[in-house]
Each structure stands twice: as C-alpha cells, then as structure tokens.
Amino acid sequence: MKAAIAITALCLASTAAAAQDAAVPFKDRTERVQLQARRGPSLFRPGFAIGEYVGSAAARSSGMAMPFRRSAHARTSFALTVPSLSGEIQGECEGGEARTQILWITFERQPLAYNCTFSGAAPVDASFSLALSRHGSWLNRLTQPQRAGELTWGGRTYRAETRYVEGLPWSSGGVLGYVFSRDEVDIGGVALNGMAPTFYLPPAGTSDRDVVAVLGAILFTFQDPGRPPI
Numbered sequence: 001m002k003a004a005i006a007i008t009a010l011c012l013a014s015t016a017a018a019a020q021d022a023a024v025p026f027k028d029r030t031e032r033v034q035l036q037a038r039r040g041p042s043l044f045r046p047g048f049a050i051g052e053y054v055g056s057a058a059a060r061s062s063g064m065a066m067p068f069r070r071s072a073h074a075r076t077s078f079a080l081t082v083p084s085l086s087g088e089i090q091g092e093c094e095g096g097e098a099r100t101q102i103l104w105i106t107f108e109r110q111p112l113a114y115n116c117t118f119s120g121a122a123p124v125d126a127s128f129s130l131a132l133s134r135h136g137s138w139l140n141r142l143t144q145p146q147r148a149g150e151l152t153w154g155g156r157t158y159r160a161e162t163r164y165v166e167g168l169p170w171s172s173g174g175v176l177g178y179v180f181s182r183d184e185v186d187i188g189g190v191a192l193n194g195m196a197p198t199f200y201l202p203p204a205g206t207s208d209r210d211v212v213a214v215l216g217a218i219l220f221t222f223q224d225p226g227r228p229p230i
Contacts, residue, residue, distance in 0.1 A: 026188060035199070050213050076223065082213070088121055126154075128218055163176075
C-alpha cells in the first residue's frame with residue numbers, strides 16, 4: 001500500500017513539474033547559443049560548433065524548374081561529437097518515402113519526406129523524418145513554409161515544428177525557425193533567420209540537451225528548397 005502511494009505521489013509530482021515547465025516560455029528555460037564556424041576536414045565539409053557540440057557537414061542539393069513543374073532534392077551528411085556519449089554521431093539525410101507516420105500533422109503534406117539515419121554513438125533506435133507541406137494559406141506562406149518532424153532517440157520521441165523563434169517575423173520563402181518538444185512541452189529550438197543560426201539548448205546536464213543539439217544540427221544543415229514543388 002505504501003509503495004502504491006509513493007508511486008502515485010511520484011507520478012503527480014512529475015505531472016506537476018511538466019505543467020510548470022509548459023507554463024514558462026522555452027526561451028526562459030534554455031541557453032541561447034549561436035553557431036560558431038570551425039575548420040572542417042575539407043573545403044567542401046566545413047566545421048561548426050553548437051556550444052560544446054563540435055561537428056562538420058557536407059550538403060548537396062539540386063533542382064529543376066520548368067513552366068509547370070518544379071522539383072528539388074537535398075542530401076546531407078553530418079558528424080557531431082557529443083561529449084556525454086564519449087563518441088561521434090554520424091547522420092545521413094536525404095529525401096525519400098516517409099518512414100514514419102506522423103499522425104499529429106494537420107497540414108497537407110508532400111508524398112516524400114526528408115529522412116535521416118544515424119550511426120556511430122547514436123542510439124540503435126535513432127531515426128528522423130521531416131514532412132514538408134504541399135500547400136498552405138497565403139498567411140502561412142507569408143510567414144514561413146510549414147515543416148514538422150519526429151526524432152526517435154533512446155526510446156523517446158521528440159517533435160520539431162516550424163515556428164517563429166526570434167528576429168524578423170516574416171519570411172521571403174524560407175523557414176524562420178523550429179521549436180522542439182517532448183511530451184507536448186517545448187524544450188528548445190533554433191532560429192534560422194539571423195546572420196547565423198541561433199540555438200536554444202536545455203540546461204547543461206539535462207537529458208534533452210544532447211537531443212536538441214542533434215535536432216538543431218539536422219535542421220540547420222538541411223538544404224530546404226524553401227517553397228514546395230508545384
């Protein structure tokens with residue numbers, strides 16, 4: 001009986017803590033970190049740092065434009081050193097058939113998605129898929145294209161959604177930023193509309209900090225075509 005009461009109290013305390021976190025804007029609960037340029041392995045694979053996370057990335061994109069057709073393809077590989085994992089994470093991302101059914105998305109999406117697989121120090125279950133909107137209202141197109149994705153990482157699911165974070169609140173066709181959440185609580189984000197990407201990382205020592213850094217690395221290196229194909 002005492003054990004059951006203790007478990008119930010623990011669950012209530014966790015729920016109360018989550019509700020308290022949700023009530024405070026994520027920017028007030030995170031560390032603001034600006035992307036730093038670093039020397040990379042080669043000219044075509046520059047380096048970068050997001051706080052204590054150091055990495056490199058190479059991206060290729062191609063497109064085709066005709067009077068009644070527009071298409072784009074992006075492929076990115078990146079590496080990120082995560083101190084708490086004592087190793088390097090490698091990610092390979094490109095467009096293809098969606099590998100995850102993201103049921104909470106409300107916008108009409110394109111049939112293809114941007115998918116990432118991971119190796120190295122990443123958890124064995126790690127995967128990411130980003131859905132791109134097919135159409136949108138004129139207001140949504142004015143603010144920014146709609147994107148939404150899910151990252152599975154160590155048994156947890158994290159969401160990424162396009163949302164204004166900081167800077168100018170309108171777009172010329174590109175994404176302004178993303179907000180990341182877990183269990184419907186915002187835990188971090190990245191602003192992409194400044195001179196350099198700016199990341200909002202959870203406090204050092206928390207379990208979500210590494211994941212937010214990985215999400216930030218995925219999305220700032222993504223060669224987003226900006227506007228969906230016609």
